[in-house]
Amino acid sequence: MRRRLIQSTLxxxxxxxxxxxxxxxxxxxxTISxxxxxxxEAEAVRLAAIVDGRLxxxxxxxxxxxTEQSGTQYYAxxxxxxxxxxxxxxxxxGGVITADETGAKGETVTVEAPRSTITHEVGQSLLIISGIAVIAIAxxxxxxxxxxxxxxxxxxxLAETAERLGSGDPRPRHRRYGVPExxxxxxxxxxxxxRIARMLTAERRLAADASHQLRTPLTALSMRLEEISATDDPATVKEEASIALTQVERLTDVVERLLTNSRDPRTGSAIVFDLDEVVQQQLAEWRSAYRSAGRAxxxxxxQGLSxxxxxxxxxxxxAALIENSLMHGGGTVAVRTRVTGNQAVIEVTDDGPGVPAELGARIFERAISGRNSTGIGLAVARDLAEADGGRLEMLQQHPPVFALFLSRVARKRPDDPPTVR
Known part of the structure; x- marks a missing residue:
């Protein structure tokens, strides 16, 4: 391109x-001629006037x-x-320029000048014009x-930037060149x-969230299937299969929720539900893991909150809060439900050392963990809570108290429909 531009300009x-x-x-x-x-011609007229005057x-x-009076430099x-x-x-x-003039007394004055004078002046003009042309070309x-x-x-x-984008490096360079186009x-x-950076971040986040959120349901489902394969009692098989189907449904819900949050973390599908049912279901799912760890x-x-x-x-x-207490806490883990204003609150606490002081408010940030864990669980939990208009907070560091706040439905008389406050 540079060569073509130079050639076209030249x-x-x-x-x-x-x-x-x-x-x-x-x-x-x-003009010179x-x-x-x-x-x-002017010199011939001047000489004729001088001759006329003397005659x-x-x-x-x-x-x-x-010669003395005229001072002419030409031949006459x-x-x-x-x-x-x-x-x-x-x-x-050689070549000459001739001019004739006739005086009042009948005299004739002929003046001749060499044509080489014109050639010399033309040559000087050509030299000047050529110099200007060379300067213009340069x-x-x-x-x-x-x-x-x-x-x-x-x-x-710009080509390098496009190549970087194609090779998977989506960092914007923010360079401008002073040319509008x-x-x-x-x-x-x-x-x-x-946009590519956001997409890659969302994909990596989805992969990390899926790995974290699916690990526990899959482990629980695997345990149920192992119990089914180890027993010959039809009643036990039926009971464990029913629980496994429930876990499969929860696993499906987890996957759908992860996909929904990967598209838009603000998208929720909030409904009125029985809080006791969710709490009891989680307690039943996690008690075996706590018994294996020798904890309660x-x-x-x-009770009876919606x-x-x-x-x-x-x-x-x-599940994230209970698992967090199992991995990082100690002693008995207590799940408490209470009401504050128009909100229902689920608190999870344990007897462990609590959250280190250096973590503090950063506990809900991704990749922030007090031990060798992913640091994803609490971050995902907060995103899920906020997607439905709730919030997840750490109320106390020592001992640790985490609380999930949800909008509450007030209970009225049986003949009155429930309303949201």
Whole structure:
């Protein structure tokens, strides 16, 4: 591109110089020739006037007197009737410019000038015009090189940016070049890079969330299937199969919830549901794991609460809190339900050392963990809570108290429909 720009610019300049330079040379040559002719004619008129003046005054007319009085630098031939011709100066050789003038006394004055004078002046003019043309060509080349670099460098940079995007590096470069069209392309590439970065982040986040959220349901389902395969009692098989089907439904709900949050984490499907049912279901699912760890999982607080939210999402949040206490806490884990204002609250606490002081409010950030864990569980739990209009908070660090706040449905008389407050 740089070479084509230089070649095209140089071609334009050469055409302009050829058109206007040749025209200027022709005009300048004619001007110089006309000026030289007029000078010779004026000299002939001047000499004729001098000769007329001396003849009328009866003064002598000879070469010495005319040369001294006229001071002419040209060759002149004066022919006076009845007298011999008078010559002034040296007669030029080669081509000459001639001018004739007749005086009042019938004398004829002929002035000749060498044509080489015109040739010399034309040569000087051509030299000046050629110099200007060379300067113009050099300036055009420098300008073309500068413009070529100004355009080629940004295009090369934009090509590198596009190549980086194609190789999986979506970092925007935020470079601008002072050329509106190129800046527009840079804006589009930066916007594309940001969109690709968001998409990659969402995909990685979905993969991490799925790995974390599916691990516990799959483990529980595996345990149920192992119990089914290890027993010959039809009643036990039926009971365990029923529980396994319930876990499969929860697993399906987890997957759908993860996909929904990957598209738009603010999208919820809140309904009115029985809070006790979700709590008891989680207690039943986690008690075996706590028994294996030699710890207790208990429940207390207000019963018969209804809340607004997505049962599957609330179950996932509660499962994250219970699992967090199992992995990082100690002693008995207590799940308490209570009411505050128009909200139903589920609290999870344990007798462990609590949340380290250096974590504090960062406990809900991704990749933040007090031990060798993923640091995803609490972050996902908060996102799930907020998707349905609830919130997840840490009320106390030592001992740890985590609370899930949900909008509550007030209980009225049996003949009155429930209303949301």
């Amino acid at each position: 071609a334009v300049v050469l055409v302009v110089i050829a058109v206007f330079g040749v025209s200027l040379v022709i005009v300048e040559t004619r 006309s000026s030289a002719k007029e000078t010779v 009328i005054g009866g003064e002598p007319v000879n070469p010495a007197i005319l 031939l004066i022919e006076i009737p009845g007298r011999p011709p008078i010559e002034i100066g040296e007669r030029p050789e 300036a055009a080349i420098l300008l073309a090189v500068r413009q070529g670099n100004k355009l080629a460098a940004p295009l090369t940079d 190129l800046d527009r392309v840079a804006d589009v590439l930066d916007s594309s890079a940001e 999982l208990v429940c207390s607080g207000k 809340a607004i939210g997505t049962p599957g999402a609330v179950a996932q949040v509660l």
